[in-house]
Amino acid sequence: MDYQFSDVINSIEPSFIREMLKLTTNKEIISFAGGLPDPQLFPYEDIKNATNSMFAKHKESLFQYSTTEGHQGLRDWIAARFSKAHDVEVSADQVMIVSGSQQALDLVGKIFINPQDTVAVESPSYLGAIQAFKMYSPKLQEVHLATDGVDIEQLQRVMASEKTKFFYGIPNFQNPTGITYSEDKRRRVADVLKASGKIMLEDDPYGGLRFPGTSDSTQSIYSLAPDNVIYMGSFSKIFVPGFRLGWVIAPTKIITNLVIAKQAADLHTNSFVQAILYEYVKTHNLDEHIDLIKTDYAKKKQYMVEAINTHMGDAIDIYPTNGGMFIWMKVHGVIASDLMPYAIKQNVVFVPGEAFSLSKGYQDHMRLNFTNLDYDQIDQGVINLKQALLAYRQDNPLEAAS
């Protein structure tokens, strides 16, 4: 039988990353393609203890229907923690719990985008956000992401248009590039927002993962223009992703509409895991746990950068990054998507740069994840990647460099 699907779903293709992740169930393949945190760092025992102590303390509230806005204690805790870290006054009624920060992308799309409205996105940008926005038929407008943050002049031009609804950006250790906005860029983005009266959707899953000994600013743009920013936080990278818990901080007028949209989307987020997380943060020091993650990721990133430089240093340029989960690099004279079949033959996968581009840019770039691998896998994966590159070069010899 033929089904009459909506125009919007007919126009959308499955996520390239998700499709590729299916490949990685083959245990032979070393995957640099994913975006998974290291499960060795999940606080199993602490979660187990928090769960048990919560079972002892509560009954009904663990399992009954709950409020759309989320667990009150958790919202209070998030508001206080964010206020302190970003030197800004946020109240609990500006906080909404979401079913993973991906849900915030969907809900913000729903409450802001009319078909053909413009949404500005960094180039390159996070695929999952683009997928979420596309469900509401916007015109997506790329704004170049320089190594110190988004191009201000381009952003200004796009935000000046009446059709533009919001700018979506990841100012800290961006996915895919690892780029972090300079302090100056943060201020200038805030100025553009205030001058244009437009809003930014500030996605910050990685801001908590700044490597020890580094000093990049991770000051939220929200704190610089609180009327103009919807801030999205995530527990997936600093706690566990399987709980599907994230949060939004926004002006109350926006929260009110997000709550209406969330009622229709899933009534409320899982109350059981909200209660476990709240018990955990009340009885443990989350920041100490995050320190473990950051220390581990910094070491792995450094190890992987060295492995890449050792084995294929003359072929690549790695973008510097001081946090997050990804290495972004340019591979000279390579179409990364054409390299993929060679890589798969060598039992290694990555994400070609063009997957993060709306305009088929970054074809000679690739994104490599370093968090969900051990050191041996990193070594072997890089060696495999080098073999793939050699085989590719045999079939596609480098032109004389210009």
Next chain:
Amino acid sequence: MDYQFSDVINSIEPSFIREMLKLTTNKEIISFAGGLPDPQLFPYEDIKNATNSMFAKHKESLFQYSTTEGHQGLRDWIAARFSKAHDVEVSADQVMIVSGSQQALDLVGKIFINPQDTVAVESPSYLGAIQAFKMYSPKLQEVHLATDGVDIEQLQRVMASEKTKFFYGIPNFQNPTGITYSEDKRRRVADVLKASGKIMLEDDPYGGLRFPGTSDSTQSIYSLAPDNVIYMGSFSKIFVPGFRLGWVIAPTKIITNLVIAKQAADLHTNSFVQAILYEYVKTHNLDEHIDLIKTDYAKKKQYMVEAINTHMGDAIDIYPTNGGMFIWMKVHGVIASDLMPYAIKQNVVFVPGEAFSLSKGYQDHMRLNFTNLDYDQIDQGVINLKQALLAYRQDNPLEAAS
């Protein structure tokens, strides 16, 4: 600051029920208005044991990112259970786990509704479904719900239109009416679907709650027209709602698009609670647990019907029902929404019938929930309601009956 929200969110009001539920945090008020299951019947100890045995058995898979389609074991189990109960062949790849069945309403809206498409709904119907569909700007068309199921001639007419995308119905112990489709009506609905080549979204949160000793058919319409039906199931009423777990059974072509939409909406459903539920169903007999719920609800419903008949029997007509969570009744010569202030003054709340109508129908009807109250509260609530009715009648005397 003024925000430029989307047209769709500007056109939507918050759920009347949800707003009213906020009143019920006042402990004095006896709420017949909610739709909450009885938390006394949640299997706390069994969930605790399942959780602990799962902690002992698994690690990474409990907390890591997971597949959009859902937990494989759980999908296998749901497919097998449904196939057996409904005498139809369903495979696991026709099953998708959702973050509460509310999410299925949103996702089905997303993948089927173009603006101005027609969606047929029972009259009266479930508010939350209407809220979800409205996000996609359909034209909603009411089809009268008779006491043996939806009006077939009307349904036929609506489904014959090219603009109609699907029919949304709750064939078992409907919310709000408690009405259950006769076997004949089920067959005729299936025939309409097949003849029109259209689909039905069959919402079945209450089908598992048929009271002991009754024999209404709860055969899914899916089993009668599997190419034409998207079936929605829920663990909220037969297990716990706080886990936000439901499922969809549909033709694989539809599942494929639901998965794409779900990727964009929340990546996947909480993997931790899926694992707990799977552990529970493998080590416990869910049907025995459901028997406890059904027995308890049947007694409470009977008790409440008797209390209503005793105290206000001459003023009301109760619709018969053999399952579910609601009593639907007509109150002679009353505008139920006008009765509300009198009821609140008497510390009791209910949902006026017109809240379930797109055309301000059922103004002299009300929905009463009986599952989340003890017997004393039922007694007291009915007495309060009678007092409210007496006070209302003083201000609004009954006209001589025609």
